[in-house]
Structure formats: structure tokens, C-alpha cells
Amino acid sequence: MPELKVLFSRQQIETRVAELGAQISRDFKGEQVTLIGVLKGAAIFLSDLSRHIELDATFDFISVSSYGNEKQNSGEVKLLKDVDQSMEGKNVILVEDILDTGLTLTYLTRVLNAHKPKSLRIAALLDKTTRRVQPIKAHYVGFEIPDEFVVGYGMDYAERYRNLADICIVP
Ligand code: IMP
Numbered sequence: 001m002p003e004l005k006v007l008f009s010r011q012q013i014e015t016r017v018a019e020l021g022a023q024i025s026r027d028f029k030g031e032q033v034t035l036i037g038v039l040k041g042a043a044i045f046l047s048d049l050s051r052h053i054e055l056d057a058t059f060d061f062i063s064v065s066s067y068g069n070e071k072q073n074s075g076e077v078k079l080l081k082d083v084d085q086s087m088e089g090k091n092v093i094l095v096e097d098i099l100d101t102g103l104t105l106t107y108l109t110r111v112l113n114a115h116k117p118k119s120l121r122i123a124a125l126l127d128k129t130t131r132r133v134q135p136i137k138a139h140y141v142g143f144e145i146p147d148e149f150v151v152g153y154g155m156d157y158a159e160r161y162r163n164l165a166d167i168c169i170v171p
């Protein structure tokens with residue numbers, strides 16, 4: 001995709017994701033974890049991250065309404081698909097592509113806490129700290145980024161570009 005500027009190369013992503021996996025492995029040593037991916041943007045991050053987590057792990061997926069084809073978030077979050085399994089008593093790690101305004105993860109934290117997990121943490125590949133509307137933080141962050149719209153490595157613009165290996169900026 002020659003017109004898009006690379007923000008993080010596949011090598012940079014790979015190195016950082018491996019570090020996050022090692023950190024999670026240390027933090028939950030001897031315990032089980034359940035990774036919950038937020039569809040669809042976090043699918044690639046979850047699949048790479050999980051292979052760097054050396055623990056007994058299970059997967060689940062959750063889906064919320066997205067921006068549609070807009071770059072701007074309407075601010076409204078709707079649950080389209082809940083988790084399949086019970087989260088009660090589990091160490092849940094919510095795996096998300098981008099923490100932006102924080103509306104999505106604030107909503108999902110509330111939904112998942114209702115399942116009474118043993119612990120609940122957030123792993124976000126990217127964090128646009130300056131865009132925050134809700135005061136929410138991720139326990140694991142890949143990279144802090146400026147207020148730019150990015151695609152690739154699972155992230156889309158109008159459903160395109162998810163398959164790019166690098167994370168790129170949409171002008
Ligand atoms: P929040 O609720 O504003 O934190 O929005 C988070 C969601 O918006 C992320 O899970 C992404 O799906 C989407 N999003 C936010 N910024 C971007 C971006 O730069 N590129 C692609 N998707 C984005």
C-alpha cells in the first residue's frame with residue numbers, strides 16, 4: 001500500500017508483542033488466563049500475543065458496534081456478541097487493538113465485571129492517550145500513538161487494510 005506511511009513495521013510490532021506476552025506470562029505465572037478478543041480489530045494481535053504467553057490459556061471473543069465506515073466514533077456502544085463461556089473466577093485479559101476515547105473499553109469492562117471474573121486486565125496494542133473521554137487505562141500497552149487514524153495488523157478503515165503487516169497512517 002504505497003500511499004500509506006508506515007508508523008510501526010512488522011518487525012517493531014513483533015518485538016513489542018513478544019515483550020507484552022513475556023510480561024503477561026510473568027504476571028500470571030502458575031495461573032490460567034482467558035484472552036477475550038474484541039472483534040474484528042484485535043484478532044491478529046490476539047493470535048500473535050497468545051503465542052508469546054506461556055501459560056494455560058483459553059480464547060473467547062466479544063463484538064461491539066463499531067464506527068461503521070466513519071473515522072469518528074459516534075460515542076454509542078452496543079454489544080453485538082457476548083462471550084461464549086462463563087468468565088466467573090477467571091483471570092480475564094481483554095485484548096483490544098486501540099484504546100482511543102475509552103468508551104468501548106469502559107463499556108466492556110462493565111459488561112465483563114458483571115460476569116464476576118477473578119481479575120480483569122486490558123491489553124491494548126495502541127493507546128491514543130490524548131483522545132481519552134473516559135478515564136480508563138490499559139495494564140498492557142504496545143505503543144502510545146498520536147491522534148492519527150491507523151490501519152493494518154487487524155485494524156481497518158471501512159473494513160479495508162486489516163491484512164497489512166505494518167501499522168500505517170491514513171492521511
Ligand atoms: P474508543 O471507544 O474510542 O476507545 O474506540 C476504540 C475502537 O475504535 C477501537 O477498538 C477501534 O476499533 C476503533 N478505532 C479507534 N481509532 C482507530 C484507528 O485509528 N484506526 C482504526 N480503528 C480505530
Ligand code: MG
Pocket residue numbers: 038039040041042097098
Ligand atoms: Mg475495535
